[in-house]
Amino acid sequence: MPDPIFSDLYRDTEHLVWAPTEQVRRRGRQRTRRTQIAAGLAAVVAVGLVASGVALVRPDAAPPPVPPATVVPTPPTPAPTPSSTPSAEPSESGTPTPSRTTGRPAGTTGGGSTSRAPSRTIPAAAMLQLADLPTGFTMSTGKVDGDWSLEFMASLCVNESPTLADGEIATRSVAFNSPSDWIVQRVTRHSGTSATTVMKNLRTLVKGCEMEQPGDSLSIMAESLGGDDGVLVGSDVGGRPGRWLVVRQGDLVAQLRLDSQTTPTEARRTARSVVNRLCAGTDTC
Template structure:
């Protein structure tokens, strides 16, 4: 007895017209061509997407900006809310030689501020100064009285006054110190750390300018209770560091100009500039 499934299959297919071998071959070739064409179109679309993305990127400011080391720009903050800088911006110095400590540590007179660098009419006075004017005096109430900044050993130092003949109470005070190379390189970072660690009911400190002169430079503003603001200028050239203070300075711009004058003079005591 025939299998019912075979009988049904025979009945359904006995009237079908089967394609010839040539027709089957032709259709297979058409399907292969369509498959290749779709692959080519997909690849072309992918290339177009990549090219379009490249064009978009090339038109953006980020893509057209020149690559390379960014030159340090002077920075300025306007008050305590700005907070102290975490690193010391350096001034553009070009290709300098590695820093080597001077064989003769003495600070030459030519490396100090000269008459004409301060206010008109101020006269140079090389009498030894005291620390009543210095940044360390303003920071003596800060936390951490044994701060590393206070433990640096100077190889040599020199003080200079530029005094107003009338009245004698107005003056510019400068101290230049030659430090060991490692201490010179970390000096202003220690100043920044001291500023950051200082702050109590007696005094507030913050950085108001940086990177404006020399290899490193800062202006620190200190405010003692309701007293006048004090501006301390710090500059480094090579292994020489200087601190300058003028009791008549009342704004950042004047402190910056004094720092630039000090930076130019320091070059007489180091071969790094």
């Protein structure tokens, strides 16, 4: 007796029309290709989402945890800087009055540090100008030749003389000519307090000089002529007089060869003009 399961199967399939074998194979190949294309598209979409940083989540999924807040350190408050208001100096009445140099320290006599970085040049404005001299002079700039300086006079001393170039970092010269006179000025800048040392060496040179020839002399004729320090030096070599004015203002030292008959009073007036010009190259005025 046939098994009831096979009897039912025969009954259900007795009148079925089966598709040809080739058609069945073709449909199978089409289904396989659709499956492969769908899988490829899914892979492309997944790669695009990852590259763009988009995450797919279920609608009912809990949102990702919020990262803890990052504490950004507060930068330290900068220390207050000195204001550029004028410094005050006590007046004779006891009430402070502004100094001449706005935003800069008042003048010092030591040639020390100032409010701006030390310069290694000397501006032309720090030199004497034609307006400072009597009429009839002309100006020539650049290197000034000739044995006119006190350093040359030191070569006439039999004993060793101290240097006048201690700490020198810059120099500038100018000469003025007239039909009857010749004035030469050289301004040097010195590092630190070397300008003060130069003035000390100047006095040592003059006072300690032992001239080669009897009757020749080198002497200090006047002091405190202007600026932080001012000295008039006189000489008599072979019966011919000479005059040099040396003035210090801050870290600048000006040496001038003047007319051989210049008096201390005349040298003082010239020193005032020299100092006024030097103030264009130093903060100590």
